[in-house]
Amino acid sequence: MEELMEILREIDDSIDYEKETALIDSQLLDSFGVITLVAELEENFDITIEAAEMVPENFNSAEAIWKMIQRLQEN
Amino acid sequence: MAYNASLYIFIFLPICLAVYQMTPEKHRWKVLLGFSWLFFYMISGKLIVYLLGTTLLTHYIGIWLTWLKTREQMEIGNADRMQKKEIKKKYQKKRRAVLFLGVLILLSVLACLKYYNFFVHNTEMILDRFSLAFPLETRQVMMPIGISFYTLQAIAYMADVYWGKIQAEENPGRMALFLGFFPQIMEGPICRYSDTAESLYQGKSLRYENISDGYVRIFWGLFKKKIVADRLAAPVGVIFGHYTQYHGAVVAAAAVAYTVQLYMEFSGCMDIVIGSGKLFGISLPENFRQPFCARNASEFWRRWHITLGTWFKTYIFYPVSVSGPVKRWNQYGRKHAGKYVTNLVTSALALFPVWLCNGLWHGAKWSYIFYGMYYFTLILLGTAVKPVRERILQACHIREDAPYWRVLQIGKTWVIIFTGELFFRADGFRAGLHMFRSIFRGFDIRQFWDGTLLGFGMGRADLIAVAAGCIVVAVVGSVSERKGNVIGRLGKVRTPLRWCAYYALILAVFLFAAYGDGYQAVDLIYAGF
Structure with missing residues (x-):
């Protein structure tokens, strides 16, 4: 989880990722931020993120992102 | 119909x-x-x-x-x-x-x-x-x-x-x-x-609340369409139709007028559409959210024709950005070109088809393709200069949320929007280029208020009606921006105030709409797309 937090802070360090639960819905993370994040996640966690995963529910909070990573690592 | x-x-x-x-x-x-x-x-x-x-x-x-x-x-x-x-x-x-x-x-x-x-x-x-x-x-x-x-x-x-x-x-x-x-x-x-x-x-x-909320929304749409958009159709048609005869402030005013006409028309139509759904208790998604409050081109498209933007993002931008070739580029780029260049190229690869399709979706014309490429370039440029921009702001001690900075950014976005709509409305790309260049020929700012703009099929009374309509829409938009959808919540305010608003809206539509001699029924612009 700490590795994920570091990646997120590198993309935008002005967001409180521990509390924020509407990263996409509140447009704190825009679509460019999302594709940068996806590239980082694939590289750092050895996962493949398909288009079907690109939904706000998977990216709205650090916890949701972490759950997606774990789910994709299990597959 | x-x-x-x-x-x-x-x-x-x-x-x-x-x-x-x-x-x-x-x-x-x-x-x-x-x-x-x-x-x-x-x-x-x-x-x-x-x-x-x-x-x-x-x-x-x-x-x-x-x-x-x-x-x-x-x-x-x-x-x-x-x-x-x-x-x-x-x-x-x-x-x-x-x-x-x-x-x-x-x-x-x-x-x-x-x-x-x-x-x-x-x-x-x-x-x-x-x-x-x-x-x-x-x-x-x-x-x-x-x-x-x-x-x-x-x-x-x-x-x-x-x-x-x-x-x-x-x-x-x-x-x-x-x-x-x-x-x-x-x-x-x-x-x-x-x-x-x-x-x-x-x-x-059917429920009373849905019927009243639905018809209020429908009348709000008619207000925008009939009072503002339909009046602007005449001068916009004259200037864009005979663009070679005009230059300077007249062409600039035509670009602004068309943008306002398009917004009032399309968002007004969406009000009627969403209101119609509401009558049956069906919630349709919003398509506009105060687009003229946007601080950059990217934000403008998150507020203007929202469902089209969301469609392109969901079904083109994201699938392209996680497609095989883009991923392969990402892996290669991170090793050889650095993160900044890699992310920028990735954004360009995903963004290009979005804006090409956006232009083509509006119609088979080079001016629409140019319109798409215009926003592609601006949005990509915004991403490219982001790190430099942030450093400059920091060095100059400018806060992003400072009111004066916000006003400046909104002003800049308006210029971007008006220029884009000029090309969008022009009769072909060459006509658009001609009109854009002609703005800088003999530009005299006094033409905005010395009466030059009257006489393109719009009299003084029409101008006052349009200005008043725009002010009402701007005030409602401004309050909605801060406190949520005003028109949608009208049904919840106290009865006397609510009925006062209902009567004012209905009377305004019946008394000040562009009906009668000298006005022509104006087709819905987006129905043509």
Whole structure:
């Protein structure tokens, strides 16, 4: 989880990722931020993120992102 | 029968509401379907076969994808880990082929109807340079209403079933209602199945709150369309129609006037559409959210024609950004080009098809393609200079949320919007370029207030009505920006104030709308797309 937090802070360090639960819905993370994040996640966690995963529910909070990573690592 | 026509608001809608309410709950969706087809037939006649064809195809592809998924799960049942992987891969391939087939057929129909003449004309021009003849000729093509809108809805539905986000609809009639629901068939909003299907089929009984909220929203739309947009149609038509005769402030004013006309018209139409859905208790997605409060081009497109932007983001931008070639570039770029360049190129690769499609979606014209490329360049430029911009702001001690900085950014965005709309409305790319250049020829700012702008089919009274209408819309927009949708919450304010607002709105529409001699009925602009 700490590795994920570091990646997120590198993309935008002005967001409180521990509390924020509407990263996409509140447009704190825009679509460019999302594709940068996806590239980082694939590289750092050895996962493949398909288009079907690109939904706000998977990216709205650090916890949701972490759950997606774990789910994709299990597959 | 346009949405702003009396026939629609005072006859079609009330009859539909009455029949809907008299029908048993479980059959009400069939009433909506019947009236939707009637609405479509009244406008496009026999071309309804295109809608029916799209409906059957979309339904069939959905069922096919589900059948493949079921087969996959059955085969996976007793398989070991390695076999499971193989089975998944095999069925993934099959489902992808089915989705591809469905999308290809839909896009082919759209291309034949919408882009055939554009293709023939441009190919002829190219071959002509080499003294070669092209065997095909341009021809008169009749397009059914809303094809650009319902085609996108159908593609979104197929992709959502493919991704497993929704279950396929088994009833073709229900599918027909989802694609052809009459309030949204002509101009959108582009709905996703997961957002609207349930409420479409529910058959909720009519309720006083929904009827009053719905009609308030409809009248709010009429206010924008009839008081502001229809008045601006005349001067915009004159200046854009005879653009070679004008220059300087007149052309600049025409670009502003067209932008205001388009916004009032399209967002007004969306108010009527969303209000119409509300009457039946059906929530349709919002398509506008105070676009003129945007601080950059990117934010503008998150506030303007929202459902189209969301569609492009979901079904083009993200799929392209996680596609094989882009991922391979990402891996290569991170090793050899650094993060900044890699991210920028990735953004460009994903953004380019979005804006090319955005331009083409509006129509088969080079000026629309330019319009798409214009925003592609601006948005990409915004991403490219972001790190430098942040450093400059920091060095100059400028806070992003400082009011003066916000005003400056909004002003800059307005210039971007007005310039884009000038090219969008101009009669071709060359005309747009000519008009843009002519702004800087003999520009005299005094022309904005010395009466020069009167006399393009709009008198002083019209100008006052337009200005007053814009101020009302701006105030409502400003309050909505800070406190949420004002018009939507009007039903909750105290009774005397509420009725005062109702009367003011209705009277304004009847007293100040552009009716009578000297005014012509103005067609809905986006219905042409």
